[in-house]
Amino acid sequence: xxxxxxxxxxxxxxxxxxxxxxxxxxxxxxxxxxxxxxxxxxxxxxxxxxxxxxxxxxxxxxxxxxxxxxxxxxxxxxxxxxxxxxxxxxxxxxxxxxxxxxxxxxxxxxxxxxxxxxxxxxxxxxxxxxxxxxxxxxxxxxxxxxxxxxxxxxxxxxxxxxxxxxxxxxxxxxxxxxxxxxxxxxxxxxxxxxxxxxxxxxxxxxxxxxxxxxxxxxxxxxxxxxxxxxxxxxxxxxxxxxxxxxxxxxxxxxxxxxxxxxxxxxxxxxxxxxxxxxxxxxxxxxxxxxxxxxxxxxxxxxxxxxxxxxxxxxxxxxxxxxxxxxxxxxxxxxxxxxxxxxxxxxxxxxxxxxxxxxxxxxxxxxxxxxxxxx
Amino acid sequence: xxxxxxxxxxxxxxxxxxxxxxxxxxxxxxxxxxxxxxxxxxxxxxxxxxxxxxxxxxxxxxxxxxxxxxxxxxxxxxxxxxxxxxxxxxxxxxxxxxxxxxxxxxxxxxxxxxxxxxxxxxxxxxxxxxxxxxxxxxxxxxxxxxxxxxxxxxxxxxxx
Numbered sequence: 001x002x003x004x005x006x007x008x009x010x011x012x013x014x015x016x017x018x019x020x021x022x023x024x025x026x027x028x029x030x031x032x033x034x035x036x037x038x039x040x041x042x043x044x045x046x047x048x049x050x051x052x053x054x055x056x057x058x059x060x061x062x063x064x065x066x067x068x069x070x071x072x073x074x075x076x077x078x079x080x081x082x083x084x085x086x087x088x089x090x091x092x093x094x095x096x097x098x099x100x101x102x103x104x105x106x107x108x109x110x111x112x113x114x115x116x117x118x119x120x121x122x123x124x125x126x127x128x129x130x131x132x133x134x135x136x137x138x139x140x141x142x143x144x145x146x147x148x149x150x151x152x153x154x155x156x157x158x159x160x161x162x163x164x165x166x167x168x169x170x171x172x173x174x175x176x177x178x179x180x181x182x183x184x185x186x187x188x189x190x191x192x193x194x195x196x197x198x199x200x201x202x203x204x205x206x207x208x209x210x211x212x213x214x215x216x217x218x219x220x221x222x223x224x225x226x227x228x229x230x231x232x233x234x235x236x237x238x239x240x241x242x243x244x245x246x247x248x249x250x251x252x253x254x255x256x257x258x259x260x261x262x263x264x265x266x267x268x269x270x271x272x273x274x275x276x277x278x279x280x281x282x283x284x285x286x287x288x289x290x291x292x293x294x295x296x297x298x299x300x301x302x303x304x305x306x307x308x309x310x311x312x313x314x315x316x317x318x319x320x321x322x323x324x325x326x327x328x329x330x331x332x333x334x335x336x337x338x339x340x341x342x343x344x345x346x347x348x349x350x351x352x353x354x355x356x357x358x359x360x361x362x363x364x365x366x367x368x369x370x371x372x373x374x
Numbered sequence: 375x376x377x378x379x380x381x382x383x384x385x386x387x388x389x390x391x392x393x394x395x396x397x398x399x400x401x402x403x404x405x406x407x408x409x410x411x412x413x414x415x416x417x418x419x420x421x422x423x424x425x426x427x428x429x430x431x432x433x434x435x436x437x438x439x440x441x442x443x444x445x446x447x448x449x450x451x452x453x454x455x456x457x458x459x460x461x462x463x464x465x466x467x468x469x470x471x472x473x474x475x476x477x478x479x480x481x482x483x484x485x486x487x488x489x490x491x492x493x494x495x496x497x498x499x500x501x502x503x504x505x506x507x508x509x510x511x512x513x514x515x516x517x518x519x520x521x522x523x524x525x526x527x528x529x530x531x532x533x534x
Contacts, residue, residue, distance in 0.1 A: 036461060039445045043459040119457065141487070148489040154461035155492050159475075160484025162464050164457040166475060169464070171486040201480060228481020 001070045001108060003077070007084055007324055011110025011127070014088070014315055015308075018130020022298045023246050025178040025218065027133045028089065029140050029235075030125035032163045032172035036152040040164035041102075041117040049101035049117055056121060059150045060105045060114050063143055074102040080329070083320030089127060091115055112139060119164050120172075122147070131242055133175055133235050141231070160227065170227030175235055177242050182217040182295045183252035186267065187260075193248060194219075201225055202241055216287030216314065221245065253299065268296040268353055276347050280336040286317045286343065301353040309346050316342060377403035442466040502531055 013026045038044055038052050061071055074095070077085075082096040091104050095118045106113040115123040124147075126139040154162040161172040168174070184190040194204045206219040221242060223234045256264045271292035274281075281289075293310045296302050315321055317339050323330055330338065377385045383403035441448045443466065447459025458464065464471060476482055488496070505528050512521040 034461065039447075039460040040458065042455060042457050043445060043447055043451075144487075145490070148491065152491075153489055155489055156461075156464060156484070157492075157496060158483055159464060160486060160488075162461045166458065166471060167478060169475065170479065170484045173486075225479040227475060227479035227484060230486045 001068060003070065003072065003081055005108070006070050006090075006106070006110065007081065009110075010312070010315065011088055011090070013111065013127050013129040014311070015129065018128060018132055020246055021130035023180055023249050024131040024242065025180055026089075026127055026129055027131055027136045027175075027177050028125060028127040029133065029137045029173060029175045030123060031140055031144055031161075032120040032168045032174075033122040033124070033144065033147070033151075033161060034154040034163065035121050036154045038121065040119070041121060042119060042164055046101055052121055053101055053103055053116055056116050056151065057103055057105070059147055060116065060122075062150075063146055065107055065112055065139075065143055066105055066114075068108045069105050070108070071105040072103060073100070074098045074104070075100045080320055080323060084324055087315065087318040087320050089125075092118060092123070094118055095123070112143065114143070120168070131177060131239070131246075133177065133239050133242075137173075137175065137231065137235050168226050170225075171229075171231050171234070173226060173231055173234065174222055175238050176220050176222035177238070178218060178220050179242065179245055179249075180216075180218055180291065180294060181245070181249050182267075182291050183256055184249050185217050186263065187252045187256060189248070189252060190219075193245060197221060197241060197245070200237075200241070202238060215284060217291040218287075253295075257299070264299075265301075265353070265355060267292045268299075268301055271296070272347075272350070272353055275343050276350070277344070278340045280333070281317075281340040281343065282332075282336050283317055283319060283339065286339055287314065290314055290317070296353055301355065302350065303354075306350055313343060313346060316346075375401050377401060377406050379403075379406040440466060498531060502528065505531070 018024070018027075034040060035052060035055065038048055041049055041052070044052065057071070060066060061069060074082075079096075082091065085091045085104070086093055086096050088110065090106055090110060090113045092115065095102065095104065095115045098117065102115070102117040104113060104115050111128055112126050113124075124140055124143055126136045126143075128136050128139075156162055160170040161168075163169050163172050181190060181193075184193055197204050201224050202221055203224045204219050204221050206215065206217075221238065223238055271289040275286075275289050275293065290310060290313055293302070293306070294314075297304070297307050297310060319335060322335055322338055322342070326338070375385045377383045378401050380403060383405060385401035386404055387402040387407040389400045389402070442459055442463045444462035445460040447463050447466075449467070449470070452458060452463075452467070458467070472482070505524055509521055509524045509528065512518075512524060
């Protein structure tokens with residue numbers, strides 16, 4: 001399969017069908033593995049890295065899940081192509097910086113992606129839409145079991161799977177869910193939630209800008225520890241916590257609707273207005289406004305048909321996705337105007353937010369033919 | 375203030391993360407912050423970076439100057455990168471790592487998945503150990519008939 005098949009079709013998880021998919025964008029599990037008799041990639045000599053790569057790559061390609069895979073050496077991808085894969089979470093930023101001696105293999109559905117010679121010899125991940133950590137773990141566990149039959153993994157009876165960074169030793173597993181929490185942010189409860197989650201050994205991350213506001217109100221919740229707990233237990237604990245976060249977010253939304261409907265409508269209305277009429281927009285602003293559009297759709301201020309286009313914009317307005325259609329690299333201001341253009345085009349047919357019973361409808365626009373009453 | 379990663383450029387990106395009630399700070403220059411993906415809110419790189427740097431710092435306090443016999447990796451290299459050199463490093467630096475891992479993780483013993491092949495050999499090892507213990511016991515009790523049977527079973531396991 002060629003690179004353009006990957007670049008021109010969005011992965012299954014981006015199309016968003018999955019349990020609790022209004023609040024949970026995606027579930028992801030990654031496993032780190034290393035071969036027994038070689039130095040870790042960061043310390044191995046180039047000659048060794050190539051040998052490791054040639055030992056692993058054919059085995060990965062032979063997995064039944066990879067029967068229609070896209071498999072490529074890192075040096076054969078352009079910087080832009082790598083960036084698109086980063087934006088889709090199919091490779092890490094660290095992997096995007098690699099050249100000769102590394103590779104990535106991913107399935108057609110873009111649900112399974114295996115990096116070779118990233119920080120560890122193998123970084124394998126599965127990603128699906130919505131909250132389905134257990135399924136996602138099963139997917140990657142199956143691939144791992146098939147590979148361990150062919151490859152000799154570095155394993156220590158007491159420490160488990162050995163990894164380049166001691167933070168991953170043990171299961172080598174990092175499980176995470178990306179959650180969209182606009183109401184918890186708006187009602188200023190997000191810090192309490194983050195602190196509560198931190199206390200039980202899970203990490204919450206967003207891009208922290210001013211105050212505690214995260215980019216696009218998107219947060220990633222993941223396990224922090226990998227040693228001393230079974231994979232299934234880690235997954236179950238994370239799943240439970242995510243379910244609680246969903247409940248908190250839903251409660252916060254109801255509270256806002258009842259207690260602060262004007263604040264809520266103001267954010268949604270401004271998001272709609274600016275997105276539809278701006279001529280220049282950076283990716284941070286776009287994500288933050290799209291987040292309120294998404295919230296507006298969840299709360300039925302916009303018809304359900306609006307969901308898919310808005311979800312797509314979250315990805316399409318990212319810098320590399322923006323530029324994959326253009327022939328040359330764009331300067332920041334050119335990207336900002338192209339971004340605004342794409343958003344305007346996509347939202348062109350969107351109706352105004354239907355505020356229904358929660359707010360009196362805005363006064364009808366004055367009709368050109370009749371004279372005004374004052 | 376210089377960047378914690380490259381140690382050369384001026385740090386312009388300052389990050390704080392609270393994990394388990396412990397605050398971790400890291401200072402980065404523009405270039406390293408991009409390379410390490412700290413601007414990617416959903417990436418795993420930030421956690422790895424923060425934990426790695428903290429880890430190296432703690433191990434340094436443990437002292438020791440040895441090099442890994444397999445890959446030549448040293449404590450100083452760990453401090454620089456926050457990563458180890460090879461699987462043997464876990465044995466070489468076991469003392470320093472023990473307290474580090476204890477502070478970092480939920481437990482000190484792996485209880486999760488074991489590769490099927492290793493599981494078989496671990497199983498055999500423990501069987502062998504039990505048989506050898508039984509053998510010693512039989513010999514000390516001068517029960518040579520049992521000892522002979524046990525010896526045969528050990529031989530059988532060894533040639534498997």
